[in-house]
Amino acid sequence: MYRPNEPRQQRSPQPAHGQRAMVGGGSLLNLLPTDDEDALPPFEEKQAPRREPEVRRSQVVARAQTETQPTPHVGGLFFPRLHLVSQIGVDDGIRWLRDGMLWIIAAVTICTFAALVYAMTASPRYTVYTDIVVDPSNLNVVSDDVFTSNPQRDAQLLEVESKLRILTSRNVLARVIDGLQLTRDPEFVKPASFASLRNLFSSKQEQEVNNELAAMRGLSERVEARREERSFVVVMKVWSEEPAKAVTLSNAIVDAFEQELFQSAAESAGRVAKNLNARLDELRRNVTDAERAVEDFRRVNGLQSTNGQLVSNQLSGELNTQVLDAQQRFIQAETRYNQMSAAIAQGRTASASEFESENMTNLREQYNLLQQQIASMQRTFGERHPRLVSARSERATIEGALADEARRILERAKADMDREQQALEALRGKANVEKSNVFTDNESQVQLRDLERDARAKAAIYETHLARAQQITEQQQIDTTNVRVISRALPPNARTWPPRTVTLLVAGAMLGLFLGVSAAIALGLWRYIRRPQPATA
Structure with missing residues (x-):
């Protein structure tokens, strides 16, 4: 292969013309003609059209020259x-x-x-999953519960997120560690280097604290919880080195979570009940003082009451009724007396019905019988008969007796009228006196009603607090949290890591x-x- 930085003297000799096409590892400069090559062989002349253009060849030559510099x-x-x-x-x-x-x-x-x-x-990891529905609204056991539910969607999601944080909190994990004795489990508390030597210089309490911290750290790393999007379903993931232990941990965490929610609600209700009970003593004293003030005011002002009504008002009402009755009797007695007086003045004592007595009845019978005899004698004997004269003399005597009896009855009616009049005037005097007492009592009753309203208000507040304290105390024993497990953890078929x-x-x-x-x-x-x-x- 051609190396640009190699000197020209070290290049390999040029291959034969017939072998150029067969060499695959040579450089493009090997295809260029050398200075001592005057002409191409006949074979290369035939292949001349297939060679690179002159521009390409010049670029390759310039590149090679640049590389050698x-x-x-x-x-x-x-x-x-x-x-x-x-x-x-x-x-x-x-x-x-x-x-x-x-x-x-x-x-x-x-x-x-x-x-x-x-x-x-x-170390293998076996992961299990548990689906939990965390309803933000507690069970409505009573109409006026300690905790109020917020209907807003965002507030409900925040409440679910808060309970989700409680699911993986240290309080819940501490319950699981204590319940399953994880401080003695080598999976969670692994012996460190020089542990035996370090234990010689540390107390038993410090060792327990270190084990609890190690178990808490190990368990927190194995638990994870998240909320499904657009729902109140929480998925909890727990892994362990053994499938059965992973399921046990998951179930223990769910139970501890429910206990923590119940204990949190019970403690909150207990604090409210404690504050109410502390307030009840003061409210009880306020009610007692208010009721005592009402009774003292009634005693000082003589405001006695019966069936919720003052005695003075009742007495005044009764006196008014008696005055009306006495007035009615006086009117009747006066009317009878006037009628009798008119009958005597008109000479109707024998026939007037106002004069009613046993003696008057006998005299009227005698008078009527004698009157009939006189009428019979007048038709039989005439006006001058001695028997007729004697009968008329007897009739005059009876008429005088009737007049005397009528005057006696009139005097008795006059006495009855005077007595009724005196009774009426006495009752009227008593009614007027009692009426003034009623007005005085009514003025005092204004202040009394103010005191009674204050006492009733304090008593109502005291009764409300007392009933509420007792109700909340009972609610401490009732679990109102609405948390349900919809999918329990199952043993995994294979390890996850x-x-x-x-x-x-x-x-x-x-x-x-x-x-x-x-x-x-x-x-x-x-x-x-x-x-x-x-x-x-």
């Missing part, structure tokens, strides 16, 4: 042939690969052996081939640019 300013003394890198061809690369075949074979062998060793010594041995061997061989080829080409390129440039003739 030294350029000391490119690469310097350390890389004298750095300017010739652009002239490297495929045949150079093939030669470099052929020269570095040992490097390629060594790299492939080493990488394949390393892949085999890794496949035999690497490392890949199969055949795959590792193929990958190691490919990597070794790549490294070997890269090393061979790099070594050949290094030798090429470091080779000294010969001096020109």
